Amino acid sequence: RKEVEQDPGPFNVPEGATVAFNCTYSNSASQSFFWYRQDCRKEPKLLMSVYSSGNEDGRFTAQLNRASQYISLLIRDSKLSDSATYLCAVTPWGGYNKLIFGAGTRLAVHP
Amino acid sequence: NAGVTQTPKFQVLKTGQSMTLQCAQDMNHEYMSWYRQDPGMGLRLIHYSVGAGITDQGEVPNGYNVSRSTTEDFPLRLLSAAPSQTSVYFCASRFDRDTEAFFGQGTRLTVV
Numbered sequence: 001r002k003e004v005e006q007d008p009g010p011f012n013v014p015e016g017a018t019v020a021f022n023c024t025y026s027n028s029a030s031q032s033f034f035w036y037r038q039d040c041r042k043e044p045k046l047l048m049s050v051y052s053s054g055n056e057d058g059r060f061t062a063q064l065n066r067a068s069q070y071i072s073l074l075i076r077d078s079k080l081s082d083s084a085t086y087l088c089a090v091t092p093w094g095g096y097n098k099l100i101f102g103a104g105t106r107l108a109v110h111p
Numbered sequence: 112n113a114g115v116t117q118t119p120k121f122q123v124l125k126t127g128q129s130m131t132l133q134c135a136q137d138m139n140h141e142y143m144s145w146y147r148q149d150p151g152m153g154l155r156l157i158h159y160s161v162g163a164g165i166t167d168q169g170e171v172p173n174g175y176n177v178s179r180s181t182t183e184d185f186p187l188r189l190l191s192a193a194p195s196q197t198s199v200y201f202c203a204s205r206f207d208r209d210t211e212a213f214f215g216q217g218t219r220l221t222v223v
Binding site for chain 2: 006008031032034041042043044045048049087089091098099100101102103104
């Protein structure tokens with residue numbers, strides 16, 4: 001089983017839609033969690049960190065469910081500019097610098 | 112603000128050739144990593160370092176060597192390139208295990 005798993009998609013949604021992605025992790029003692037955004041042929045960039053109590057940044061909401069070992073990303077009021085690949089990343093317990101990524105979920109927002 | 116700088120951006124190698132991918136960061140980060148990204152595979156960790164003189168293997172270390180003689184630099188060496196090493200390589204650095212990683216712009220490597 002992979003340490004971090006995501007549904008690869010693609011998710012094709014119209015503008016204005018709400019879309020949610022999940023990401024599961026296998027190490028129950030994982031310590032830090034992130035969502036990254038990657039545009040085609042570009043480097044990943046941090047979208048948001050994920051905190052235990054959940055956190056929101058504008059149209060984006062991230063949540064952590066330790067009991068079920070997954071993190072989620074909710075995007076409200078999707079924009080064309082949200083089209084990208086969304087990568088979740090986890091630092092496992094004892095992983096020092098290790099930051100393990102999922103394979104990414106592709107989102108395509110259409111008019 | 113340079114951040115993480117990778118060179119070269121593109122490279123074509125012949126099978127069996129060696130080369131070094133350069134990575135430098137100016138943020139005084141102790142933690143640095145190398146990843147490769149292949150279609151449908153996401154980012155896979157090759158090697159990482161928690162400080163000068165300290166390196167360790169990631170998920171896919173075979174065929175690659177690293178060293179960390181300074182805080183700023185973390186080069187990745189391909190000793191004998193193989194077509195299976197055709198990929199996009201990203202270098203990343205982070206302040207500590209709970210903070211975000213910053214990525215270089217990537218090196219697109221083709222081995223023929």
